[in-house]
Amino acid sequence: MMNEEADFEARGLAMTTPHPLGERIVKAEGCWLETDQGERLFDLVSGIGVSSLGHGNPHIAKALHDQIDKHLHVMVYGEYAQEPQDRAAQALLGPLRPYGLDAVYFVNSGTEAIEGAMKLVRRATGRQQIFGLTGGYHGGTTGALSLSTPSHRRNAFLPLMPQVEHLPFGEMEALQQITCRTAAVFAETVQGDAGIRALPSAFFKALRQRCDEVGALLVLDEIQCGLGRTGHRHAFEASGIVPDVLVLGKALGGGMPMGAFVSGKAHMASLREHPKLGHITTFGGHPMACAACAAFLQELEKVDLGAVQAQGTQWKAALESHPAVVEVRGTGHFLGVDLDGPDRVGDLVAAARKRGLILFWFLSRPQGFRIAPPLTAGKSELDAALAQLLEALDEVGG
Secondary structure (H helix, E strand, O other): OOOHHHOOHHHOOOOOOOOOOOOOEEEEEEOEEEEOOOOEEEEOOHHHHOOOOOEOOHHHHHHHHHHHOOOOOOOOOOOOOOHHHHHHHHHHHOOOHHHOOOEEEEEOOHHHHHHHHHHHHHHHHOOOEEEEEOOOOOOOOHHHHHHOOOOHHHHOOOOOOOOEEEEOOOOHHHHHHOOOOEEEEEEEOEEOOOOOEEOOHHHHHHHHHHHHHHOOEEEEEOOOOOOOOOOOOOHHHHOOOOOOEEEEOHHHHEOEOOEEEEEOHHHHHHHOOOOOOOOOOOOOOOHHHHHHHHHHHHHHOOOOHHHHHHHHHHHHHHHHOOOOOOEEEEEOOEEEEEOOOHHHHHHHHHHHHHOOEEOEEOOOOOOEEEEOOOOOOOHHHHHHHHHHHHHHHHHHOO
16 A cells, blocks of 8 residues: 555445555545645556546536535435436437437446346346356446456356346357347446447347247447447447437446446336336435536537547557557547556556556456556547557556
8 A cells, every 4th residue: 555544444434445545635636636745647547438528618517506505315216307318318329219228227337227127027027037148347236247257257156146147248159148038148348347348349249030930139348438439429329229218327327326227118117116216216316416417418428439449540550550459449539459468457557557557457358458548538648548558558568
């Protein structure tokens, strides 16, 4: 740990890792974090995908200030009509209605959205079996962890949910395991923690077709890869494949804790009766989170996603040409970069930190690190950050 202040246990806080980063952040603005030592750090991971429009966006901040003067929580979700919920729903569903996705359930996080979607697909189909894909990561709650790839991190909490199985990523023959007993297949459109792996095109199409053949639902998890991150508003739009259920989180709340699962009204109605309150949340659809969400989605409309794609292409080419880099995957501001091992990645994170850059590795792919700067980062800022990153790669060698 970097100093006494970094000792979470001494401060009464539960720790998630024995090696926290240890920085004390006192301010964040745009792409920059400021420490209590007065250092400015360029955020190349957007708070792991949450701060997609940068930190302290003034329009989101104004929406929060305006809402806090009106009211906070007034009733459990779904009972009272609340204007910020209406604005958030309309801003989110406008571009999704042409795909038949015209009903949203707002919750508190991406992992809660996965839990709600798991309940939804079982109620909508009357079936029990659910598949995830190997390499997938969907969250830390019991259902979401059941969907995630078997590993030492997941298996430490066995037994998990029954009738949740896994299909090998990209293997066409395995799709025959999807049958009329299957309620749904959950897949990240681009796997995040696996190192930024997009679903292969042929496999993606065959997966959609197989689900249609047997009446199973296709659920796409875009908690990490959605909402502009890949250079498309929704990552599935690049493939032409439309999900039955879309799961969102991280960036959705504009910095506030928020998730959502989106589907057609007919499917979503299955949670309304038999039993009533088939899914319920006290704080889901919180007026502050919804106010921030509506402002975030309005601001997202102003982002030049073509420029995001072009910048991603530039970074990808520069990194692929460096001798220390083994592989680069992804598009837009969602790149995964492999070096020749976990130790090299650790050295790079430290070398980048010396240059004022924040990088972070993948838990499930320790030989890789992520690059996911805010979508609003300026070209000059990104060019400077790329130059510093290449210097750091020179330092750690190949």
